[in-house]
Amino acid sequence: xxxxxxxxxxxxxPVRSVLLIATLTxxxxxxxxxxxxxxxxxxxxxxxxxxxxxxxxxxxxxxxxEGIRIKRLWVKVVKSWADYKKxxxxxxxxxxxxxxxxxxxxxxxxxxxxxxxxxxxxxKKIIEEKIKGD
Numbered sequence: 001x002x003x004x005x006x007x008x009x010x011x012x013x014p015v016r017s018v019l020l021i022a023t024l025t026x027x028x029x030x031x032x033x034x035x036x037x038x039x040x041x042x043x044x045x046x047x048x049x050x051x052x053x054x055x056x057x058x059x060x061x062x063x064x065x066e067g068i069r070i071k072r073l074w075v076k077v078v079k080s081w082a083d084y085k086k087x088x089x090x091x092x093x094x095x096x097x098x099x100x101x102x103x104x105x106x107x108x109x110x111x112x113x114x115x116x117x118x119x120x121x122x123x124k125k126i127i128e129e130k131i132k133g134d
Contacts, residue, residue, distance in 0.1 A: 001065065003008055003062070007116065017055075053073065085100040095111070
């Protein structure tokens with residue numbers, strides 16, 4: 001069984017996108033004023049571009065019998081189902097954890113997958129088959 005989808009929060013959530021861009025623009029205006037150097041504005045733009053990359057650029061997801069593939073503009077992640085021991089579902093997607101029990105490292109070692117409503121049930125079925133949690 002295989003399922004694929006693409007998410008692009010910038011275009012899917014226009015109000016949130018406008019608020020984010022407005023906030024980053026206002027902050028960007030004050031960066032060179034506070035630090036009195038235009039170079040910090042360039043650094044700010046680069047940092048925000050990379051920090052919000054999952055928001056600015058589309059992300060392609062693929063779930064199959066072998067594992068999960070996540071592809072962004074310049075990053076491709078391929079993980080096996082054996083790498084994950086537990087899954088947490090929420091209305092917007094799911095979080096794959098490499099730990100069987102709650103662990104403070106979960107947030108940095110796991111992967112959060114945004115899933116559209118029309119693909120949610122099919123993705124949940126595949127994940128529940130592959131990851132046997134408690």
